[in-house]
Amino acid sequence: MPDELDPSTGRALADGPPPATRPVGVVGAGTMGAGIAEVAARAGHEVRLLDAAAGAAPAGADGVRRRLEREVDRGRVTSADASDVLARLAVVDDVAALACCGVVVEAVAEDLDVKRTLFAALEVVVADDILLATNTSSLSVTAVAAGARRPGRFVGLHFFNPAPRMSLVEVVRGEDSDPGTVDAACELVRAWGKTPVVVTSTPGFIVNRVARPFYGEAQRLVEEGVGDPATIDAVLREAGGFPMGPFELTDLVGQDVSLSVARSVWEQTFADPRYAPTVFQQRLVDAGRLGRKSGRGVYRYDADSTAPLDSAPATEPPRPAPASLDLVVWDAEDSPFPVMRPFLDRVVAGGVELPSTVADPEGADIEASTRGIRLPGGAVLVEVDHGDWSGLGGVIELDWAHDPAGCARVLLLPSADCPSESLHAAVGACQAAGVAVSVLPGSVGGVVARTVAMLVNEAVEVVARREASAEDVDVAMVLGTGYPSGPLGWGDAVGAHRVASLVQQLGDTHPSGRYRTSPLLHRALVRGSHLRDL
Numbered sequence: 001m002p003d004e005l006d007p008s009t010g011r012a013l014a015d016g017p018p019p020a021t022r023p024v025g026v027v028g029a030g031t032m033g034a035g036i037a038e039v040a041a042r043a044g045h046e047v048r049l050l051d052a053a054a055g056a057a058p059a060g061a062d063g064v065r066r067r068l069e070r071e072v073d074r075g076r077v078t079s080a081d082a083s084d085v086l087a088r089l090a091v092v093d094d095v096a097a098l099a100c101c102g103v104v105v106e107a108v109a110e111d112l113d114v115k116r117t118l119f120a121a122l123e124v125v126v127a128d129d130i131l132l133a134t135n136t137s138s139l140s141v142t143a144v145a146a147g148a149r150r151p152g153r154f155v156g157l158h159f160f161n162p163a164p165r166m167s168l169v170e171v172v173r174g175e176d177s178d179p180g181t182v183d184a185a186c187e188l189v190r191a192w193g194k195t196p197v198v199v200t201s202t203p204g205f206i207v208n209r210v211a212r213p214f215y216g217e218a219q220r221l222v223e224e225g226v227g228d229p230a231t232i233d234a235v236l237r238e239a240g241g242f243p244m245g246p247f248e249l250t251d252l253v254g255q256d257v258s259l260s261v262a263r264s265v266w267e268q269t270f271a272d273p274r275y276a277p278t279v280f281q282q283r284l285v286d287a288g289r290l291g292r293k294s295g296r297g298v299y300r301y302d303a304d305s306t307a308p309l310d311s312a313p314a315t316e317p318p319r320p321a322p323a324s325l326d327l328v329v330w331d332a333e334d335s336p337f338p339v340m341r342p343f344l345d346r347v348v349a350g351g352v353e354l355p356s357t358v359a360d361p362e363g364a365d366i367e368a369s370t371r372g373i374r375l376p377g378g379a380v381l382v383e384v385d386h387g388d389w390s391g392l393g394g395v396i397e398l399d400w401a402h403d404p405a406g407c408a409r410v411l412l413l414p415s416a417d418c419p420s421e422s423l424h425a426a427v428g429a430c431q432a433a434g435v436a437v438s439v440l441p442g443s444v445g446g447v448v449a450r451t452v453a454m455l456v457n458e459a460v461e462v463v464a465r466r467e468a469s470a471e472d473v474d475v476a477m478v479l480g481t482g483y484p485s486g487p488l489g490w491g492d493a494v495g496a497h498r499v500a501s502l503v504q505q506l507g508d509t510h511p512s513g514r515y516r517t518s519p520l521l522h523r524a525l526v527r528g529s530h531l532r533d534l
């Protein structure tokens with residue numbers, strides 16, 4: 001026998017496979033509503049799907065049927081199971097038909113008045129003990145629930161698109177959400193085979209807030225003239241380990257949609273410069289360059305292909321690798337390549353001799369900032385986060401990679417006074433490791449390190465404000481965005497002091513208020529605690 005939900009909390013009374021409960025109501029049968037209805041029906045719930053537009057709910061249900069048929073064809077679902085799922089999915093045409101539901105999730109238009117009006121109508125017909133959930137992605141859950149008869153039973157259930165495939169659901173607690181409501185929502189999400197993370201109703205929740213710098217830093221790098229979109233995308237993908245670059249991703253999502261998320265978070269934080277949208281993106285939208293859907297965004301697309309036509313990154317031509325280089329270090333504990341050391345092992349495996357410790361003849365007289373690899377031509381190769389290297393006769397910074405032992409590309413950032421002989425030698429040495437090499441002009445934090453530092457700082461800030469737990473932030477960013485690591489775990493791997501130093505340097509270079517180290521980051525440094533344990 002399937003388990004039942006406790007009607008007072010919506011909570012499962014016992015563990016076990018899909019609980020049969022009172023039906024689940026889903027209002028709005030568009031992209032998200034149809035997907036959520038499918039999720040609930042596949043987990044064993046009776047589902048009632050309602051939409052205000054004529055024909056929209058049957059069309060949503062038909063979409064579920066077609067998706068299930070494809071899964072049957074692929075052998076992932078038996079036709080008997082698919083029939084059972086469809087039998088549990090009923091289309092209804094009036095709010096009154098949701099009176100018997102134990103949970104109602106709305107996925108109607110993203111408009112506060114529309115949502116409030118809908119919930120007011122629902123509260124008239126449903127029982128007092130049910131859970132009411134909004135799938136809003138940008139409105140305040142507190143505001144949606146405000147004025148309701150029982151705001152304590154409201155919660156946000158922020159599914160990601162496509163809902164049947166994406167396992168993350170942000171459970172958003174409004175100002176007045178009862179703790180029991182939040183717990184019940186988490187259990188429901190688990191019963192639907194998804195992973196809940198809990199977050200206070202704040203602009204962007206976890207994912208759309210912490211991810212802001214992923215787009216914002218890349219757009220600023222273009223505005224600052226440091227790099228072109230194709231190279232920045234390739235570096236973040238192939239060195240940073242991100243599944244897509246920020247420019248190709250915003251082209252996919254739609255530059256207008258992406259800008260409206262950026263603008264919404266910025267406006268809701270009373271124009272905090274940390275979240276300011278960019279003129280770069282506004283110009284794209286003004287020009288109608290919305291991305292794939294309009295045939296042109298950052299890149300160009302043709303009708304037959306989803307891949308951009310003009311996204312080739314700048315990649316260095318082959319250069320001869322030097323036979324040997326000198327690694328100048330103080331001692332083994334104080335490596336000038338704390339993050340990228342495993343990459344140097346690949347350079348050595350590629351045939352470049354690199355004595356691991358070379359005592360500098362000048363000993364203590366040497367500038368700390370010249371520690372690194374001595375290159376022909378006189379410049380020094382160092383890792384980003386190196387500090388001020390102006391006037392040292394040429395420095396090349398090596399940007400971070402998420403997986404230095406396996407990355408397919410690295411980025412080198414030469415100072416303006418770097419001799420070309422040194423740059424060619426550095427490129428050749430990196431190519432000996434079997435990677436593609438991109439070169440962009442030196443700027444604080446390069447591309448990957450700058451992006452990662454800002455992601456970590458933002459994640460720390462969410463935890464500092466007690467809006468979500470450290471664990472939930474990392475889970476949300478991996479499941480919601482496909483990042484190769486949760487930002488807090490990533491921060492621990494590279495070292496919180498390096499993150500703090502980079503954000504500080506960025507703030508010194510761009511004193512706009514955007515680059516502020518989170519107070520909790522400082523506290524973690526003082527205490528020596530891991531960011532994941534904040």
Ligand code: NAD
Nearest residue numbers: 028029030031032051052053056107108109110136137161
């Ligand atoms: P959509 O336009 O595809 O579907 C919305 C549906 O709601 C339409 O079928 C419309 O007819 C119906 N509708 C509008 N007002 C209604 C009402 N008063 N009563 C009943 N039905 C009504 O939109 P969507 O992309 O599915 O987004 C729905 C909600 O989910 C929004 O709040 C959005 O912010 C949120 N969301 C969207 C995404 C996404 O990627 N699309 C992701 C997460 C959350």
